[in-house]
Amino acid sequence: MKSKRLFVLCLVSLAMFQFTPSSSGFALLGPFASWMEETNGLLQPGDIGGPMDIGSGYRWNVPVVTYGFDQSFLDYFGTNGVAAVEGAIQILNDLPSASDIVLTNYPLDTEVLNYQAQAQNLLDLKSATLVALLEQLGLTQPTRYIFALRRWNPDFFPYHMSEYDWPDGTIPNYIVQRNFDPETLSPSQYVNGAFCEGIVIFGLRDYYLGGEEINMAGVIPVDPIMPAATAVADSSVNNLLFLSVVLSPGEFFNGLTRDDVGGLRYLLSPENINSETLLGSAHPAAGEFGDRHAHLFANGARRPGIDKLTFVPQPFDSRKGHFLPAVYRFKDFYIKNDTVMWQSVERLVTQPDFLFCAADTGKNSPYTPWVLRTGTANWLNNAALNGNTNGEGPGVIQPPITITFHKLGPTIFTGNNPYFQPTYHIFNQGWGSFDDSTNSPGVYPSGIQFNKNQLTIRLRFFDTNSPSYVQFVQLTNTTWRLHVPIGSLASLQVSTNQIDWTSLAVATNSGSVIEWYYYGTETPPKYFRVMPQ
Secondary structure (H helix, E strand, O other): OOOOOOOEEOOOOHHHHHHOOOOOOEEEEEOOOOOOOHHHOOOOOOOOOEEEOOOOOEEOOOOEEEEEEOHHHHHHHHHHHHHHHHHHHHHHHOOOOHHHOOHHHOOOOOEEEOHHHHHOOEEEHHHHHHHHHHHHOOEEOOOOOOOEEOOOOOOOOOOOOEHHHOOOOHHHHOEEOOOEOOOOOOEOOEEOOEEEEEEEEEEEEOHHHOOOEEEEEEEEEOOOOOOOOOOHHHEEOOOOOOOOEEOOOOEEEOOOOHHHHHHHHHHHOOOOOEEEOOOOOEEEOOOOOOHHHHHHOOOOEEEOOOOOOEEEEOOEEOOOOEEOOEEEEEEEEEEEOOEEEEEEEEEEEOOOOEEEEEEOOOOOOOOOOOEEEOOOOOOEEOOHHHOOOOOOOOEEOOOOEEEEEEOEEEEEEEEOOOOOOOOOEEEOOEEEEOOOOOOOOEEOOOOOOOOOOEEEEEEEEEEOOOOHHHOOEEEEEEEEEEEOOOOOEEEEEEEOOOOOOEEEEEEEOOOOEEEEEEEEOOOOOOEEEEEEO
16 A cells, blocks of 8 residues: 555635546646745655646657666666666656557556565665656656645634635635646646545644744545555655655556556647747757758747657667767657648767666765655746746756665664664665566665675764654764675674773675664763674
């Protein structure tokens, strides 16, 4: 079952619902607007953008994009990891052209649970990749953004108000709707057939904001036996968002849901016409225009959706260990004087549009995200070209995009741990590959010879005397990298005088990053060290 960390709102006027019945919904991703504030439940840790209005979405306007893997990914995940990522890409490549998509051909829920992987606390690499790719294609979490708080007024929202108590003008002055039915493009309270009711909540406090108050609009499913969310785009690839449904151990997607496909169909549809400029790497194909007629090249123009987007591998020279440039020629369709025209365009790609990496993503950070993704700040806003100078979109997604997977490993809890007894507890977790067969899950890293003499351990010291509304203040964030062979042990130790040391736990170097959580007080002073055994 889905993780139940969903705290979002579903609000829509009954009049709107009666006139535009719908049972589906998708949400569009774009750069953060000025009103998208942390204290309104947006711009949360792990978010790379905010929800766009219909007509303000961001998309690709070239039909071919490239992908590749850097050495860090190959070292950590190996060829099986490459196959997992390419499995997610294949799901997208297998989609028909947007104009040929029939939504009823797709299921309302594609989530499956592998109990072996769940028991081993494994996160599915392929599914996490699919979620991250949907973001970079312009989709975000539809259930979370059925309603979004645009402006908070404590006098207007004096208590936890359900949608049925909202005064006139609540929408759009205080709350906006950012989930849309793929057939009607009207705001929808549904995602994949699941209906939600809205409620305003306030006074939440988020640990990552240092206890600052969050007020928000969120959703509650009407049917209590329905999943909290079903769309692949609804899942968060990080463990940071207390506002989202988080991809849980053992869960995986065997494809896209109806509403995921509906959102992609909308963005890529030839009927979705926006004024756009091409990517900077696109230029007239050789011989298309002579120098004397270069002005004939239509860069900024009204363009239909590209209909079909295809991922291809970036050429790679394995002998020299670097990517090779590639040229892709395509027909660029645009509209001039109400007539559809086309021009031959070339795009020179020297580095992958999508680069997959593996790293320690928690270094010098108050938290460790499972997946880092390039944000939306580089996406090109073409609102001015579309006659709305101050608009949030529409726009064009621009490469390069990097998707970096954390070298996810065990978390060791020590000290006065309020969550686990006894005070020493190891929570094993990691990346894996699995399906609905009875085959044992693949685990990463596995049998790969890399950094075999390096152990990485990060200490996070939490003050248990901190105010309860901020949970525990993190006093220390220290990372050790030690020469410890794969499979060998290291002792995690604490002292109050740097003379007498107490061993709290023993860690095994598996090639992943080990998080050490210590819960205690600053008095007496604490000193920590890691000693190879």
